[in-house]
Amino acid sequence: MAKTPFKQKQTNFALFLKLVFSWTICCFFIFSIIGAIVSLPIGKKNTPPFLVAGSENISTSFYLALLSTEFKPLKFEYDEAMLGISVSELILQLTTQLNRTDIRTLFGNELPGFYPYQNRIIIGQSNTNYTNLPVESSPPLELILEERNVIDSPVDDQVEQKIDQKIETTVFIYNTHNRESFLPHLDNVEDPNQAFHSDVNVGLVSEQLKKSLATKGIGALVDQTDFTQVLHNQGWQYSQSYTASRQVVEEVISQNQQLSYLFDIHRDSRRKEDTTVTIDGEEYAQLFFVIGADFEGNQKNIELAKTIHQNLEKSYPGLSRGVAEMGGSGRNGVYNQDLSENAILIEFGGVDNTLEELYRTADVLAEVFADYYWDAEQVTKN
Numbered sequence: 001m002a003k004t005p006f007k008q009k010q011t012n013f014a015l016f017l018k019l020v021f022s023w024t025i026c027c028f029f030i031f032s033i034i035g036a037i038v039s040l041p042i043g044k045k046n047t048p049p050f051l052v053a054g055s056e057n058i059s060t061s062f063y064l065a066l067l068s069t070e071f072k073p074l075k076f077e078y079d080e081a082m083l084g085i086s087v088s089e090l091i092l093q094l095t096t097q098l099n100r101t102d103i104r105t106l107f108g109n110e111l112p113g114f115y116p117y118q119n120r121i122i123i124g125q126s127n128t129n130y131t132n133l134p135v136e137s138s139p140p141l142e143l144i145l146e147e148r149n150v151i152d153s154p155v156d157d158q159v160e161q162k163i164d165q166k167i168e169t170t171v172f173i174y175n176t177h178n179r180e181s182f183l184p185h186l187d188n189v190e191d192p193n194q195a196f197h198s199d200v201n202v203g204l205v206s207e208q209l210k211k212s213l214a215t216k217g218i219g220a221l222v223d224q225t226d227f228t229q230v231l232h233n234q235g236w237q238y239s240q241s242y243t244a245s246r247q248v249v250e251e252v253i254s255q256n257q258q259l260s261y262l263f264d265i266h267r268d269s270r271r272k273e274d275t276t277v278t279i280d281g282e283e284y285a286q287l288f289f290v291i292g293a294d295f296e297g298n299q300k301n302i303e304l305a306k307t308i309h310q311n312l313e314k315s316y317p318g319l320s321r322g323v324a325e326m327g328g329s330g331r332n333g334v335y336n337q338d339l340s341e342n343a344i345l346i347e348f349g350g351v352d353n354t355l356e357e358l359y360r361t362a363d364v365l366a367e368v369f370a371d372y373y374w375d376a377e378q379v380t381k382n
Contacts, residue, residue, distance in 0.1 A: 124322025285349025294333025
């Protein structure tokens, strides 16, 4: 029996309503998902870890190829750098963190000790490689807090130097791992993982750098916070050291607007053969500049570190081991450097270097940095 025109119209109208309802539901879900995505915090620092991990496993060429589908000039400009969009490759990267264009990803998450290869050496010496990048020892906090005797008293041996109070303070120096010490000055301590002391530590190097900068007309403020004790008082782990130091850095730079440079001074855990160089018959503790890889906009920080390295290389070849971008699993990867484009982390020597060698290097760094600083000031004034 054939449907009447009226019943046919009712059926068509019902189908139309179903389509409208289905389309409305689909649009609702689509816009809800888009809204949730765009409401997420921007930048690696605040982005949820699962999004950071996922996006880091996708190659840059994939993003370029994706954008070029809408913005055609990109295809002509970066055609050689792009690979064809491969759904299978994308799924492989997201699910296994493997990238066929980077063989390091095949081993990086599986082999013990392979994690340094996930970092990036930006510039360095001929003997600078992924096997001798700076190492941060991370023993239990209780071990770091243990009292240890010193062989000599380098604190008392320092000669007080009068600093011109009229010098504008533009450099802030602090020590996130403030108790990192040096074996030659510790009594009956041979284990590098026990090279820590409450007084004889990298803080003395920071003070020497401050004094040397003052002789070049540059004022520096050295923070004296015992971050190790802060961690203990807060019940935090040693891995949270940068969280502790960040609170101080933020407060200091908010109260001292004239501070232009932030130096976080550390001591490498590597041995003397990797951290010492002889120049004109004298031994110096070598430097290594570390820039965080896990925050956006670190290019200015990299450029500052590269410039200082290159200037050191001109006058004191080999004193700087290089500049590396470091981050990823097992590292902080930001190092408070997102607070300033002139913030860098500097590794001074290693566990086997003496304060004499370290002070010698601090004097040289102050000399070379002063040349850069005053050149930059001249350009700014002009």
